[in-house]
Amino acid sequence: MPELRAVAYARVSSKEQAEKELSIPAQLKAIRKYCQDKGWKLVGEYLDEGKSAKTADRPAFQKMIAIAKKQNRHFDIIVVHKFDRFSRSREDHVIFKGLLKKHGVLVHSVSEQTDPETPHGFLLEGMLEVISEFYNMNLRNETMKGMTENARRGFHNGGAAPYGYKSKHIVDANGNLKTIWEPDPGEATVVEDIFDMYVNRNMGYKAITYELNKQSIPTRSGNHWSYSTIWYVLHNDAYIGHRTWNKHDYANGGKKKKPKEQWIIVANAHKPLVSRDLYNAVLSKSSAKQNPSVHNNLKKKTKSPFILRGLLLCPDCGTKMVTGSNSIRSRGYTRYYYCGKYQRKGSITCSRNTTPKDKLENAFMAAFIAELTLLCEQGTLEYEIEHQYKQYNSGLLKEIYEIEGGIKYIEKRIALVKSKEAEDKGKLVPGLSELEIEKETMVAQLNDRRRELQDFTLSSEQIQMIRDGVDDTIKRINIEPPDVQKILLEKYIKSIQLDKATNNYQILIIISHPSATELNRPLIERKCYFTNPHKGRGK
Incomplete structure (x- = not known):
């Protein structure tokens, strides 16, 4: 009987676990002894540090699963210290273990030894997985209760204090260590100035941004200010003494806000930096400047005519160029691209680098179509794929x-x-x-x-599929409306950037694998160039 090959999978979700008996070295030590006792050859180790098993989004775990699905995989068994190291989600357990079993790979636990091939072992393993998921759900609920009570009492639940405040540790009546916010003298003065500039001096977000950067006043991280940061400061109720918690849904990445009735807002939790009247004046002024419903309707109806937005990079700082327009027809153009960093943070960070839209897009389109036409010629795609394979590997x-x-x-x-x-x-x-x-x-x-090795091998049908897609883009790119043109360009363009030394634009063209899951990088990366049509080169 051939010797069975095993790999170890170890995981910790926090620094605290890493320092206790669940540390990765401790898990690996137990797994190595288990494999030795079983007579299995340990051929690899996959480690995830600081990763929760509530989700399958773990780099080493995903790499291990991807290799297990290959015909030439180098292992037959995955060994974990406990099943909850593999996953704490019953759904993930079923999906991934079913997938592994389909490819002839089994999962074994050192401390929860079962035989998944027998009915008794299958039942026991399922019970262990359900108990693990129950433990995780119960722990999450208990933790949420504790944090909710902590927030209701006006204490901080973790993370950095907002600009203008610093964290201070105190001991509550029960002798527990708690965190509150207190004003940071240097930063608090800047916050007061921001509110004063907006309300009393009638300065907008951009004007305040430029003024702070001009005075070389850095953000807490040492960076330049941006108008989005100014907006956040002006609309943060922390500066009137409010402590707001449970605002974002961190179970889904924290980008989505929870319903307002779930927020916990505690007034007078700390010393305010501005008066309530001044804060309300900010809200009133910003509301009057832009009616959200009107803005949203316009946003839905208006389609941007700038087809290179998101693809064109500033020649000086590499930031994505943004778009603008004016009515000064004597300059010869009314729509243009210019540096996004300049727009957000002012001239102290980068030059404007204005580029007229129509001239640039016409010159780009001619070069782009010529390059795609060349790729459609017989043998060009095959050559480029082989060249990329050799270069990457x-x-x-x-x-x-x-x-x-x-x-x-x-x-x-x-x-x-x-x-x-x-x-x-x-x-x-x-x-x-x-x-x-x-x-x-x-x-x-x-x-x-x-x-x-990254396998770039494609069948003749797949290559023809790519060629047909490129040919379709050539035929449609000049007749579609701007929003569709932009979608077509985003499929093939990674970036466009001017080299001021040569006064030529570089287009980085990418061709992806027909099946997005087959390759974790572009199939082809190819550069082409065209001359800058704008003699002024931007200012």
């Missing part, structure tokens, strides 16, 4: 070549030793076993490197 191919040479050299030495052994009528020659072990190690290294 050059380091690995060189290493594979060197390992193969090393194996051939070892094989010659083994043959010489065996011939010497034959001459001595079967007498064992010293060094043969060491050479065979060395060869076995190098063969394992060779297999590992070959597995790491």
Whole structure:
């Protein structure tokens, strides 16, 4: 019976676990002993540090699953310390273990030993998984209760204090260590100035941004101010002494806000930096400047005519260019692209680098269509794919070549030793076993490197599919409306940027694999150039 090959999967979700008996070294030690006792060969280890098992979005875990699905995988068994290291979600357990079993890979636990191939083992393993998920859900609920009570009492639940405040530790009546906010003298003055500039000096977000950057007043992180940061300061009720918690849904990444009735808002939780009247004046002024419902309706109806937005980069700082317009027809243009960093943070951070829209887009489109036409020619796609394969895998191919040479050299030495052994009528020659072990190690290294190679192999049908897609884009790009043109361009363009030294624009064209799951990088990356049509080069 061939020796079974196993890999270890270890995970910790927090610093505290990393320092206790669940540390990754402790898990690996137990897994190694388990494999040794079973007579299995441990051929790899996959480690996720600071990753929760409530989700399958873990880099090492995903890499392990991806390799397990391949026909030439190098393991038959995944070994974990406990099943909750693999997953704490019953749904994920069922999905991933079913997927692994389909490909002939089993999951074993060191501390919860079951035989998943028997009815009894299947039942026991399922019960352990349900208990683990119950523990996780109960822990989450209890933690939420504690944090809710802490917030209702006006204490901080973690994270950085907003600009203008600093965290201070105190001891409550029960002797527990708690965190509150107190004003930071230097930052508090800046916050007061921001509110004063907006309400009393009638300055807008951008004007305040430019003024702070002009005075070389940094943000807490040491960066320049942006108008979005100014907006956040002016609309943050923390500055009137409110503590708001449970505002964002962090279970889904924190980007989505929870319903307002679920927020916990505590008034007078800390010393305010501005008066309530001043804060209300900000809300009144910003509301009068822009009616949200009107703005949203316009946003839905208006389609941007700027087809290069999001693709065009500033030639100086590399930030995405934004768009603007004016009515000064004497300049020869009314719509233009200009630096996004300049727009947000002012001239102290970057030049404006204004570029007229129509001239740039016409010159770009001619170069882009010419390049796609060239890619459609017979043999060009095949050449580019092979070139990209060699370029991307050059380091690995060189290493594979060197390992193969090393194996051939070892094989010659083994043959010489065996011939010497034959001459001595079967007498064992010293060094043969060491050479065979060395060869076995190098063969394992060779297999590992070959597995790491990005496979760019495509069938003739897949190549024709890519060619048909490119040809379709060539036919449609000049006749579609701007919003559709932009979608077509985003499929093939990674970036467009002016090189001021040569006064040429560089277009980085990408061609993706027909099946997005087959390759974790573009199939082709190709550069082409066109001359800057704007003689002024932007100011």
